[in-house]
Amino acid sequence: EPEVTQTPSHQVTQMGQEVILRCVPISNHLYFYWYRQILGQKVEFLVSFYNNEISEKSEIFDDQFSVERPDGSNFTLKIRSTKLEDSAMYFCASSAGQGINEQYFGPGTRLTVT
């Protein structure tokens, strides 16, 4: 069964560094998403992406964040100048679109900023 994959599973970085989190969405899906979940809290929407551009972003998704689909399979989240409060699980999700809104999540990347 097709699934969303994410790498790395765990990323440790120092405050101020840049990180890139990678995702491979389900191959025939058209919509891609990034979410964040701080430990013990709810899942928070960051951004949705369709047709090579951002379709929606939350107030969390400021200039520190950017997304890219560099090729036909990968979808990346870049976090510049990381802060301690960026430590969280980051989930990628994808949906087929065209009226099918079921989002399938990847296993997540645990980001630890020290």
Next chain:
Amino acid sequence: GQQLNQSPQSMFIQEGEDVSMNCTSSSIFNTWLWYKQDPGEGPVLLIALYKAGELTSNGRLTAQFGITRKDSFLNISASIPSDVGIYFCAGQLVGTYKYIFGTGTRLKVLA
């Protein structure tokens, strides 16, 4: 900002009992998704709802899209130990590609 209130926050039930949880909001949604999340893993989709009033089942799970489009519930019948986890609702805000997640219901099943 938009909020989804999910209740109860946690539940301790005996194996075999039925469970009910719900999400309410002041915002209107055009899709409801229900997820289960185990510790350290990504949310797993359980049920998707697209129309007001829609009632959908997936095995022992049943969910409904509220008539007002502002709420949804999830029922689990005859709970078993592997139902343990955190259940989240998620709603797609009308006219957007933005999804709001509920605060989660932590379910514990006592054998």
